Amino acid sequence: MSKPSSKASAASKLLRGGLPSVPGAGRRAQFSAATKRALVDVAERLFTEDGYTGTSLDAIVAGAEVTKGALYHHFNGKRALFEAVFERVEGEAVRVIQAAMKAHRDPWDKAVAGLRAFVDVVQQPGYRRVVVQEAPAVLGYEGVREQEERSSLAVVHDLVGQLLVDRDRPVDAGLVATFSRILFGALAAAGEVVAESDEPTDASRRVEIAFGYLISGMQLLREAGVALPTADELAEPDAIADENAADDESDTRG
């Protein structure tokens, strides 16, 4: 605790931080990072192929050509290794999606581009297996949410905020968050549909049409002057009755 070891580690950090222009600085650290990367690489492959419980640490360390000693030196255990894989896969997915959205400036165009990119991403076996299928059971729903909240869900949240926000109408923030999560779930399901389909092209078109239908409806509502309630309106029950009026109209129709 009170040992000067902390001083030494701080010195090494300063060294690496202070000499970024010398790539040869810290050969030791570079080798270390290489084995760590190798472990994550192999783990990502095996977790994707055989799932979490389906892959043994022995298989991972064998693939990375190291031993369990190395693994437990870099990670606290199997969960931690999986988490590292998860973060990598998730991060890469967000990068791809954001890149696809960057090409557009109109929020609705961004939405469509993001939708397509997301559907593509979910088709990748790594994302499907690690993030969608295994992560909830391994890291728990809470842990997955925390990660997604500052990555893929954040992207959706920003987008939904841009879509729903009205100039002089501060839509309830909680409602925007709820909408984002719902849309996120819808997106994940859409991706699953495409990923499972034996004809991804047709499936993608169906997905885009379905989302286009939903989005068109939202646009129509907006043009018709039907807006989501603000935080103030949410507090008073009148706002909800007002909102439900749209539903009740259909009763007279059928």
Add this chain to the structure above:
Amino acid sequence: MSKPSSKASAASKLLRGGLPSVPGAGRRAQFSAATKRALVDVAERLFTEDGYTGTSLDAIVAGAEVTKGALYHHFNGKRALFEAVFERVEGEAVRVIQAAMKAHRDPWDKAVAGLRAFVDVVQQPGYRRVVVQEAPAVLGYEGVREQEERSSLAVVHDLVGQLLVDRDRPVDAGLVATFSRILFGALAAAGEVVAESDEPTDASRRVEIAFGYLISGMQLLREAGVALPTADELAEPDAIADENAADDESDTRG
């Protein structure tokens, strides 16, 4: 295979089936069913509390006051036991939801009632943990889908079919299926939002408003004459361009 044992089991089945008015018939079989139920009961509790890998078979058999011999007599293994728990939880959920929808006849009212019931169901820890969180990793995404396809997803599918179908307009069946899956994913996410929230009442209202917004948009589209493409229209690219026209309008707006 060719042994007369099959004859005996058939006889016992005939016995139980032919004498339903005598509850004492087959005391042996009744005890057997009781222990099986006890195993599923305890397993459901422990799986819900500690997850799949978090609960050992020893804990389950201890809770049911039997031994592993009994467990492996009734189930092929841990997975099979989990599957039995899964089917029970899922079946119960469907029962509740269908009961809630039965009270209404208008499809839109049914939708709202089903939505509320589903949101309630997903709040239950058993459904959350077993069906939503653990099942994909344990049974695989395929297995879960097969189960849901003939239970909760089927309910949504029927409902969506009623909502989207036009009198003389046979909307593409694949599109209805896609829509159902997307909505199902949205519902699951909505349930999660409510389940995680520390103020479920407010969260439920937000969820209902969000879905109400989406549904209202769909109703408006329908009233405006915008319909989903039929199977024929889906085949020719013109139909898609026609459908996307609704999106492109917004480009001129912003």
Add this chain to the structure above:
DNA sequence: CTGAGTACGTACCGTGAGTACGTACCGCAG
């Protein structure tokens, strides 16, 4: 009453996650 079959109980094995400890190597003070 008796043999066959069921419904368990008991004892054991293999696998795999995690741990304790040894060690070789690097980088630095002297």
Add this chain to the structure above:
DNA sequence: CTGCGGTACGTACTCACGGTACGTACTCAG
């Protein structure tokens, strides 16, 4: 260059847990 502290591993072991093989008591038809 030379000990020396610390890092980056390797090795050997433990223990929990899923699964299996086999023994046994009880039941029930004939």
